Amino acid sequence: xxxxxxxxxxxxxxxxxxxxxxxxxxxxxxxxxxxxxxxxxxxxxxxxxxxxxxxxxxxxxxxxxxxxxxxxxxxxxxxxxxxxxxxxxxxxxxxxxxxxxxxxxxxxxxxxxxxxxxxxxxxxxxxxxxxxxxxxxxxxxxxxxxxxxxxxxxxxxxxxxxxxxxxxxxxxxxxxxxxxxxxxxxxxxxxxxxxxxxxxxxxxxxxxxxxxxxxxxxxxxxxxxxxxxxxxxxxxxxxxxxxxxxxxxxxxxxxxxxxxxxxxxxxxxxxxxxxxxxxxxxxxxxxxxxxxxxxxxxxxxxxxxxxxxxxxxxxxxxxxxxxxxxxxxxxxx
Amino acid sequence: xxxxxxxxxxxxxxxxxxxxxxxxxxxxxxxxxxxxxxxxxxxxxxxxxxxxxxxxxxxxxxxxxxxxxxxxxxxxxxxxxxxxxxxxxxxxxxxxxxxxxxxxxxxxxxxxxxxxxxxxxxxxxxxxxxxxxxxxxxxxxxxxxxxxxxxxxxxxxxxxxxxxxxxxxxxxxxxxxxxxxxxxxxxxxxxxxxxxxxxxxxxxxxxxxxxxxxxxxxxxxxxxxxxxxxxxxxxxxxxxxxxxxxxxxxxxxxxxxxxxxxxxxxxxxxxxxxxxxxxxxxxxxxxxxxxxxxxxxxxxxxxxxxxxxxxxxxxxxxxxxxxxxxxxxxxxx
Numbered sequence: 001x002x003x004x005x006x007x008x009x010x011x012x013x014x015x016x017x018x019x020x021x022x023x024x025x026x027x028x029x030x031x032x033x034x035x036x037x038x039x040x041x042x043x044x045x046x047x048x049x050x051x052x053x054x055x056x057x058x059x060x061x062x063x064x065x066x067x068x069x070x071x072x073x074x075x076x077x078x079x080x081x082x083x084x085x086x087x088x089x090x091x092x093x094x095x096x097x098x099x100x101x102x103x104x105x106x107x108x109x110x111x112x113x114x115x116x117x118x119x120x121x122x123x124x125x126x127x128x129x130x131x132x133x134x135x136x137x138x139x140x141x142x143x144x145x146x147x148x149x150x151x152x153x154x155x156x157x158x159x160x161x162x163x164x165x166x167x168x169x170x171x172x173x174x175x176x177x178x179x180x181x182x183x184x185x186x187x188x189x190x191x192x193x194x195x196x197x198x199x200x201x202x203x204x205x206x207x208x209x210x211x212x213x214x215x216x217x218x219x220x221x222x223x224x225x226x227x228x229x230x231x232x233x234x235x236x237x238x239x240x241x242x243x244x245x246x247x248x249x250x251x252x253x254x255x256x257x258x259x260x261x262x263x264x265x266x267x268x269x270x271x272x273x274x275x276x277x278x279x280x281x282x283x284x285x286x287x288x289x290x291x292x293x294x295x296x297x298x299x300x301x302x303x304x305x306x307x308x309x310x311x312x313x314x315x316x317x318x319x320x321x322x323x324x325x326x327x328x329x330x331x332x333x
Numbered sequence: 334x335x336x337x338x339x340x341x342x343x344x345x346x347x348x349x350x351x352x353x354x355x356x357x358x359x360x361x362x363x364x365x366x367x368x369x370x371x372x373x374x375x376x377x378x379x380x381x382x383x384x385x386x387x388x389x390x391x392x393x394x395x396x397x398x399x400x401x402x403x404x405x406x407x408x409x410x411x412x413x414x415x416x417x418x419x420x421x422x423x424x425x426x427x428x429x430x431x432x433x434x435x436x437x438x439x440x441x442x443x444x445x446x447x448x449x450x451x452x453x454x455x456x457x458x459x460x461x462x463x464x465x466x467x468x469x470x471x472x473x474x475x476x477x478x479x480x481x482x483x484x485x486x487x488x489x490x491x492x493x494x495x496x497x498x499x500x501x502x503x504x505x506x507x508x509x510x511x512x513x514x515x516x517x518x519x520x521x522x523x524x525x526x527x528x529x530x531x532x533x534x535x536x537x538x539x540x541x542x543x544x545x546x547x548x549x550x551x552x553x554x555x556x557x558x559x560x561x562x563x564x565x566x567x568x569x570x571x572x573x574x575x576x577x578x579x580x581x582x583x584x585x586x587x588x589x590x591x592x593x594x595x596x597x598x599x600x601x602x603x604x605x606x607x608x609x610x611x612x613x614x615x616x617x618x619x620x621x622x623x624x625x626x627x628x629x630x631x632x633x634x635x636x637x638x639x640x641x642x643x644x645x646x647x648x649x650x651x652x653x654x655x656x657x658x659x660x661x662x663x664x665x666x
Contacts, residue, residue, distance in 0.1 A: 071408045078473055078480050110480040113468065114555070135446065140411055147411050147443040149482060222447070 001203075003210050005132065006218055010152040014131055016207055021046060021095075021120060021159040025053030028118050028155055033058070033090035035081050037104035040064050042096045042122055043165060050095060050120070058084045062100060069099050069139050071147070077107040091116035091154075098126040102145070105136030109151035119153040122162045124174025125249055127206050128181075131156040132213045133230075134221065142242075143294070150222055160203045172275045173249030176233075178209035179271065180252060183260070184232050185212045187312030193271050229314050232256060232306035236328055239292030244283050253277040258327040260308040267311065285332040289325055334536075336543050338465065339551055343485040347464055349540055354379060354428075354453060354492040358386030361451050361488055366391070366423035368414050370437035373397050375429045375455055376498060383428060383453070391417045395433060402432050402472050404480070410440045424449035424487075431459040431581075435478070438469030442484035452486040455495045457507025458582055460539050461514075464489040465546045466563075467554065475575075476627070483555055493536045505608045506582030509566075511542035512604065513585060516593070517565050518545045520645030526604050562647050565589060565639035569661055572625030577616050586610040591660040593641040600644065618665040622658055 003014040015027055024030065034054040038047045039062045051057040058080055062068050081090075092115060094104035101119050108117035121127045137148025163171060175197065182189035189208045197205055213230065220227040237255030241248055253272055257265060257279060272279050303321050308314045336347040348360055357363065367387040371380045372395045384390040391413055395401050414423075425448060427437035434452050441450035454460045470481025496504060508530065515522035522541045530538055546563065553560040570588030574581055586605055590598060590612060605612050636654050641647045 071404055075404045075473070075480075082473055082476060082479055109482065112479065113470065113481045113483050137446065140408070140415055143415060146415055146445060147408075148446045149442065150446050 001207060003207065003214060005152070005214055007134075007152060007221055010134070010221075012152055012154055012156065014156040014158060014210060016158045016160070016203055016210075018159060018161045018203070020157045021162065022049050024050055024120070024157060027157060028093075029091070029116075030054045030093075032056070033084060033086050035077065035084075035086065035090070035092045035104075035107070036060070037062065037077060037092065037094050037096070037100055037107070039096040039100045042100075046122065046162060047095055050093060056084075062096075062103065066099065066139060066144065069103050069137075069144075071138055071140075073103060074107055074110070074138050077104070078111055081107070081111055086111065086115070088112045088115055091118060093118045093120060095120045095122060096126070097121070097123040098130040101126055101130045102135070102137050102148070105134075105151055105153065106138055106148050109136055109149040114151070116154045117151065119156045121156070121158060123166060124163060124171050124202070124206070125177055126174075127158045127163075128174055128209045129177045129213075131158060132210055133217055144238075158206065160206070163202055164199075169276070170247065172277055173247035175205070175275055176249030176253040176256075176277055178205050179275075180230075180232050180256060181209045181212040183256060183264070183268070183308045183311055184229050184306065184314040185216070185312060187310075190267075190271075190311040193275075194267065196274060228304060228316055229306050232308060232314060233259060235259075235303065235305050236288070236292060236324060236331075239288040239290075239328070240281060240283065240332065242291035242294070243287045244281055246278065246281060250278050254279075254281060254331040256308070258331045259305060261310070264308050264311060280331050280333050283332050285325070285328050288328050288332050289321075292324065292328075293321055334540060336540065336547060338485070338547055340467075340485060340554055343467070343554075345485055345487055345489065347489040347491060347543060349491045349493070349536055349543075351492060351494045351536070353490045354495065355382050357383055357453070357490060360490060361426075362424070362449075363387045363426075365389070366417060366419050368410065368417075368419065368423070368425045368437075368440070369393070370395060370410060370425065370427050370429070370433055370440070372429040372433045375433075379455065379495060380428055383426060389417075395429075395436065399432065399472060399477065402436050402470075402477075404471055404473075406436060407440055407443070407471050410437070411444055414440070414444055419444065419448070421445045421448055424451060426451045426453060428453045428455060429459070430454070430456040431463040434459055434463045435468070435470050435481070438467075438484055438486065439471055439481050442469055442482040447484070450484065450486045452489045454489070454491060456499060457496060457504050457535070457539070458510055459507075460491045460493075460496075461507055461542045462510045462546075464491060465543055466550055477571075491539065493539070496535055497532075501609070503580065505610055506580035508538070508608055509582035509586040509589075509610055511538050512608075513563075513565050513589060514542045514545040516589060516597070516601070516641045516644055517562050517639065517647040518549070518645060520643075523600075523604075523644040526608075527600065529607060561637060561649055562639050565641060565647060566592060568592075568636065568638055569621070569625060569657060569664075572621040572623075572661070573614060573616065573665065575624035575627070576620045577614055579611065579614060583611050587612075587614060587664040589641070591664045592638060594643070597641050597644060613664050613666050616665050618658070618661050621661050621665050622654075625657065625661075626654055
């Protein structure tokens with residue numbers, strides 16, 4: 001299955017196909033110098049398979065954790081490319097989760113002001129979320145994604161086979177973003193979640209979720225308006241993420257629960273339970289509130305949140321940050 | 334005088350006007366947070382004048398020298414912006430030479446994936462050369478401009494009044510880029526150089542040179558083809574620059590001399606002499622050759638050079654790097 005992103009000169013295809021990584025060289029132009037950025041959590045066999053298909057491969061496995069999504073790591077990648085004699089005609093491949101995609105994508109956007117970038121996401125979260133959008137970035141201190149570029153990949157390969165080796169908790173956390181997409185834009189997908197999602201459904205659910213994000217991003221590539229609806233659950237979610245040890249998707253699940261109507265909450269709770277996603281967390285609500293304000297989206301005083309009143313339909317709403325204290329209290333106890 | 338750059342959604346105006354810096358707030362939206370990046374060589378009175386027109390100004394004077402055009406300095410600028418609470422709606426202003434423009438422009442392109450950038454070049458070289466093109470970058474070790482972005486400013490202000498305080502040698506070095514533009518594209522401008530250029534002519538010469546670059550960049554914003562003609566004199570020039578203590582424009586003058594026909598050389602020599610630009614330099618020609626290959630444009634084996642056979646007309650030509658040894662020997666002795 002191919003989903004084509006229509007972004008004028010920056011258009012590209014997302015190829016969803018089981019086993020596509022083993023045949024990557026048929027779809028991507030790897031007959032040149034390739035900077036393969038991966039992370040320590042990705043099975044080396046996947047990286048070996050890609051490397052075997054490259055004319056010349058420089059491989060770098062980034063240590064896990066957000067701390068490595070830094071300017072120091074970016075500079076190290078660019079320096080490796082320089083030392084290996086990369087030109088503008090060469091390319092960067094990201095193989096891993098969202099962190100690797102963000103970091104490698106930013107490196108591709110910077111090197112000689114831009115070389116080809118291929119994104120090969122290997123987690124549910126990155127397949128669903130970061131394979132569309134063109135957002136690349138590094139962190140600055142403890143502030144996430146503060147420096148980066150909008151830079152589209154030349155191609156994205158999504159191989160559902162690689163999900164088999166993922167821990168169940170990580171799969172569920174990734175599905176939280178697909179669930180988010182359904183709540184803001186696609187009632188039928190939400191109903192599918194209500195009926196229950198099995199391993200065999202993964203490719204379909206990922207594709208449905210990508211189509212929603214495609215539709216939104218094509219209308220607002222640079223995040224000037226509509227695209228903010230993709231932040232549903234993320235304002236409070238980021239605050240929870242900064243304070244607790246929960247996964248990103250788990251925090252988004254809690255953030256969504258806090259920002260939907262009572263009617264939606266009644267239907268969302270059993271879905272979260274079936275996915276073994278949290279429905280509340282023990283933490284200091286005031287610290288979550290402070291962390292939320294510290295997050296870039298809250299800088300500057302005004303705050304726009306996304307509300308879902310019925311599944312598949314959402315609205316942007318400016319609010320006073322203080323009004324979110326009671327929302328936080330619904331899920332942080 | 335206004336020169337409008339026509340680059341679709343990235344279009345912007347270049348305003349050439351004596352005294353325009355003192356009235357910058359009338360032309361730019363400074364009624365927000367402004368990151369003012371300048372360099373130690375710019376008279377503080379100019380920066381004071383800009384700061385007085387800003388709602389809220391964070392000022393950073395970068396120490397002189399290419400070594401400060403680094404990721405470390407970039408990160409420092411972004412960190413200052415973060416600490417001062419800059420949002421996507423705020424802006425960056427570059428006030429200084431090309432180094433400041435490249436660094437501040439890259440910071441603007443990165444911060445939250447892009448904030449408004451205003452470029453206020455204060456040297457002849459930066460007014461002529463870096464106010465058009467959208468090239469921003471930092472160096473990586475001793476390799477110049479290896480990491481950066483194509484990022485267009487929202488507005489460029491060129492105030493010829495500020496040139497009065499520049500040393501004559503720096504003015505001449507800047508004019509070398511205008512001379513380059515004339516040789517590749519505008520015989521009439523070259524003839525004007527042959528008749529002699531005085532201080533009163535500066536604004537006209539800068540404008541003529543900008544119109545040439547505008548024409549080329551509008552046809553090839555991302556440097557995929559035509560735009561390479563702007564590199565006339567730069568391949569050998571960069572090699573000379575890496576090895577000698579000469580200014581960039583002086584090295585370009587030597588590089589042009591090496592890459593033009595005998596007929597053009599006969600007319601170019603007296604022009605360079607009238608501008609007190611060098612016509613030869615004492616250095617180790619082999620080191621210049623090695624440095625030229627080390628430069629990014631020579632990485633990878635093939636090398637495209639620009640030749641001028643008659644003033645105002647040029648051609649791109651692929652050459653074996655070795656063939657440039659004899660060209661280098663014409664100016665490096």
